[in-house]
Amino acid sequence: MSDNHHELIAALKSSLIGQRYSLVVARNYCAYASGFLDYLGQRGIPVADVIDVHVEQYLRHAIVQFEKQRGRRPSARWREVPRSGIHALLRLVHGQWPPAIKPACEADEVRFxxxxxxxxxxxxxxxxxxxxVAALMWEAWHFLAWQIDHGLxxxxxxxxxxxxxYMDLRAPKLRRCSLKSVTERLRALLRYLHITGRVTTDLSGHVLAPTLYAYEGVPSVLDRGQIIAVLESAEKDKSxxxxxxxxxxxxxxAYGLRSGEIRHLRIEDIDWRTEAIHVHHHKTRASTFLPLLEPVGEAVLAYLRSGRPSTDVREIFVRTRAPYRKLDKLYSMVxxxxxxxxxxxxxxxxxHIFRHARAVEMLRAAVPQKVIGDVLGHRSTGSTAPYLKLATEDLRAIALDVPGMELVE
Known part of the structure; x- marks a missing residue:
């Protein structure tokens, strides 16, 4: 191994330790990264010129070597550790990985x-x-790539x-709700292309979307017994x-918060002295101050004291493994x-099913719809209405009599 390779591995180890990776993980990552550098050196490939293809070629080579040494193939998940170590090395060298896609032709440059x-x-x-923005950009990238691939x-x-x-290509694998979202994103792009003069005619009005009826789908909801069962089960896990x-x-x-509102909740958002929690509604760009309920406060405090790893990240809830950053999603955990x-x-x-359940509970407690919307962080009562359809029997009980109906036998 060259001196440059030694320096890279030393820098990688220092970076991993700085991100609070365990010594065992850092050692394994460095070992696989070192093997990858040896592989590149034997083939005369500078690490600065590495692309995804080289990584996949090395992993296939490593599997062959594994089989020769141990007489068996590695498990299906074996690739994860070598790939993670190599990607950590490449992020160190390139600044990011995977690298930004570069235009390969003039049409690509226009698309970019x-x-x-x-x-x-x-x-x-x-x-x-x-x-x-991410959803709209995904559709824009794919539509413009499709346009180039089809000679347009x-x-x-x-x-x-x-x-x-294009819509015939996208539609077969989508449900009606998803297809409507695609049409809305495509319409936005076509309007922009027309506004900027790239398309002479505004074609957005020709993108047909399926009709979705108000309240046509009833979302899932948990009853109080199910919520208690989930909380009791999770409380037993002291890891x-x-x-x-x-x-x-x-x-x-307790609050029916959105996933993003919890993931972005920061340490300074909880005021322990006044027992209040400051919730930032990123979807509506509003904020709400809610009372810090005792069970919630005790659970968060227990996590901060005994479960949260030492990290400079300000978000309360972080990964349990390095690198310690805020959670990307909650769906799998729930x-x-x-x-x-x-x-x-x-x-x-x-x-989101906890959010639905909280809305129904408040409705059954005779909480006004406006207050329910405020707690959920809605900008209008119309946004709250879909949640309330889950309590059909409760709504039927408070329905007004239709004048004159008493005359009908």
Whole structure:
């Protein structure tokens, strides 16, 4: 191994330790990264020129070597550790991994330019949230790539027939709700292309979407007994992950918060002296101060004291393994905790079912719809209405009599 390789491995080890990886994990990552550097050196490939193909070629080579040395093939998940170590090395060298895609031709350069301008427009002109921008950009990238792949090199000649062909390609694997979202994202792109003069005619009106009727689908909801069962099951797990999950489930059950609101909750958002919690509603860009309920406060405090790893990250809930950063999602955790408690909702089983349950509980406690909307962080009562359809019997009980109906036999 060259001196440069030794320096890279030493820098990698220092970086991993700085991110609080365990010594065992750091040692394993460095060992696989070192093997990868040896592989590159034997083939005369500078590490600065590495692409995804080289990583996959090395992993296939490593599997062959594993089989020769041990007389058997590695497990299906064996690749994860070598790949993670190699990716950590490449992030150190390249600054990011996977690297940014580079344009391969003039058409690619046009597509990259349009997407870069479109993203700025979505953020600065329309002021959309990051999640909305990401969804719109995904559709833009794929539509423009499809346009190039099908020989439609000029957007100026884009026609309704071309739009129909693209939608025919997207539609078969999508449900009606998802298909409607695709049409809305495609309409936004076509309007932008027309506004900026890249398409002569506004084709957005020709993108047909399926009709979705108000309240046509009833979401899943948990009853109070199921919620208690899930909380009791999670409370028994005293591991760091268990303490974290229990605190998250308490927040879900008590306030019906969105997944993102919990994941972005920061240490300074809880005022222990006044016993209040400051919730930032990223979807509506509003905020709410809620009383810190005792079960929630105790669960969060137990996690902060005994479960949360030492890290500079300000978000309360972080990964249990290095690198310690905020959680990317809650769906898998909620689904696992429901399964462990023996709770099987009829439909979806993500964190949103706790939100539905909280709305129904407040309705049954005679809480006004406006107050329910305020707690849930809604901007209008219309946003709250879909949650209340879950309590059909409660709504029927408070329905007003229709004048004149007493005359009908």
């Amino acid at each position: 330019s349009i997407c870069a301008e479109y993203e700025i427009w979505l953020r600065e002109e329309r002021g959309l949230a990051c999640s909305s 090199n000029g957007l100026a000649v884009l026609s309704v027939t071309d739009i129909d062909h 760091p992950a268990g303490l974290r999950d229990y605190a998250i489930l308490q927040l879900l059950a 689904r696992r905790r429901l399964r462990d408690a023996g709770v099987q909702p009829a439909g979806k089983c993500g964190p």
